[in-house]
Each structure stands twice: as structure tokens, then as C-alpha cells.
Amino acid sequence: MIVFFRGRAVRIALWGAVGCGIGFALYGLRQIDSGYAFAIGGSLLGMAVAFFVDFYRRTARLTEVRITVPQLSELTFVVNNDSQQVAWQLFVESVTRTSSQPLRDDEGLLREALTSLNGLFATTREILRSSRPSTNAGGFTVETLAVTLLNRELRPFLSKWHPILSEFESAEPNRPESSWERAEECRGELRRVQRNTREYVLAFARLAGVQDAHLMLHSDEEGR
Incomplete structure (x- = not known):
């Protein structure tokens, strides 16, 4: 049970850190041409989703x-x-x-x-x-x-x-x-x-x- 809560806390902290990074990235994209901004933003979002799907698959159901x-x-x-x-x-x-x-x-x-x-x-x-x-x-x-x-x-x-x-x-x-x-x-x-x-x-x-x-x-x- 302790392992479960410890793993959950790590995942929550990681989600928060990545969310913060995405926020900074989105803020920076506001300074770029809208076409490039959407392309870069879509790429970042796709990589983030792939990362978290893989991470969840490996750590779920402890x-x-x-x-x-x-x-x-x-x-x-x-x-x-x-x-x-x-x-x-x-x-x-x-x-x-x-x-x-x-x-x-x-x-x-x-x-x-x-x-x-x-x-x-x-x-x-x-x-x-x-x-x-x-x-x-x-x-x-x-x-x-x-x-x-x-x-x-x-x-x-x-x-x-x-x-x-x-x-x-x-x-x-x-x-x-x-x-x-x-x-x-x-x-x-x-x-x-x-x-x-x-x-x-x-x-x-x-x-x-x-x-x-x-x-x-x-x-x-x-x-x-």
C-alpha cells in the first residue's frame, strides 16, 4: 500500500512538472508566427501524450x-x-x-x-x-x-x-x-x-x- 501511494505521488508530481513546462512552452509560442506555433504545439502535445501513455502502461496496476x-x-x-x-x-x-x-x-x-x-x-x-x-x-x-x-x-x-x-x-x-x-x-x-x-x-x-x-x-x- 505504501508503494502504491508513493508511486501515485511521483506520478502526480511528474504531471505537474510537465504541465508547468507545457505552460512555459505555450507562452513562448505566442511570440512565434501562428502557423509555426500550431505545428510546434501539436508536436509537443503528441510527444507528451505518447510519453504519458507509455509511462502509465509501465506503472499502472502496481x-x-x-x-x-x-x-x-x-x-x-x-x-x-x-x-x-x-x-x-x-x-x-x-x-x-x-x-x-x-x-x-x-x-x-x-x-x-x-x-x-x-x-x-x-x-x-x-x-x-x-x-x-x-x-x-x-x-x-x-x-x-x-x-x-x-x-x-x-x-x-x-x-x-x-x-x-x-x-x-x-x-x-x-x-x-x-x-x-x-x-x-x-x-x-x-x-x-x-x-x-x-x-x-x-x-x-x-x-x-x-x-x-x-x-x-x-x-x-x-x-x-
Whole structure:
């Protein structure tokens, strides 16, 4: 609620400042030939309208969401229309990958799981790079959650196990992965990362306003 009133006060102040600027501009236009004055005035008005439409679209419908982040605590996130779209993209990319699905000891390959996690890492980073940063103050943002996922979960696991598994594959290319001495250790850490990743997926769903996200994860798991 505090964030809402703070954002509203900022918008009102900005409207007042721009209105003052337009007033000075209109006063100056009185000294110019009427034809040019109308042209310049119309241009200024068009730019002002475009600016405020964009500003309103990005800041409207501020919503506070409380989410418990793995290894952290319950945090308050602030989302608007734009950040909800980013959260939806992150949810879709996460829920459709094997990186968030349990991998039993008797199924799948570690290489495939690591490749999936690496793909999620790259896609998440690309989504963040191509989207505009949240402008809301007073709470955590969807970018905060995504970067935390990358730096606390995916990066440490991939930095450790990708070179170790690659070394095994290069040294003994004809040896099955199941006979790798560190396979059980790697799978144990992978299960932890996948459990935590699923919590982030559900958090993205909440920020995006997705209903029944648990059912989507369960359905995706059953289909594999």
C-alpha cells in the first residue's frame, strides 16, 4: 500500500512538472508566427501524450506479492503490467524444460539435464537483457528473482559439474555415464537444484498471475 501511494505521488508530481513546462512552452509560442506555433504545439502535445501513455502502461496496476524464495525468506515483490509479462515468459521457459522435473536414478542422462539447465540459464539471461528494467521502488522485482535463480542455483551447479562431466566424457568417450564414479553425487546435487528451481518456477507463476501452476508442473512431469 505504501508503494502504491508513493508511486501515485511521483506520478502526480511528474504531471505537474510537465504541465508547468507545457505552460512555459505555450507562452513562448505566442511570440512565434501562428502557423509555426500550431505545428510546434501539436508536436509537443503528441510527444507528451505518447510519453504519458507509455509511462502509465509501465506503472499502472502496481501489485504487491509476497513470495518465499529458496534459501532466503519471504520477500515482497512489486509487479506491474510489464513485469508480469516478463514473469510469464520466465515461467513458460522454465516449466517446459526438463530442468525443473525430477530425474530418478534409473532414468535420463546427466548430460541432458545439465544441457537443459544451461539452456534455462541462457534463456533467462536473454529475457532479462531484452526487457526493460522495472521502474518500481519499494519492493523486489521479477528481475531480482530471476538473477537470484541464476546466481544462487544454476551458476554454482553448472560451474562445478559441467567441467567435471566434460572431463569424464572426453577421457572415456565409450564408457556409459551410469558407470561414472561421481554420477550418484552429481544426481544428488541435481535433485536439490531441481527442487529449488521448481520453487522459482512457481514464484514466476505467482508474479505473472498464473492460476493452478502446481497442476501445470504436475501435468508436465506426468507427460515425461
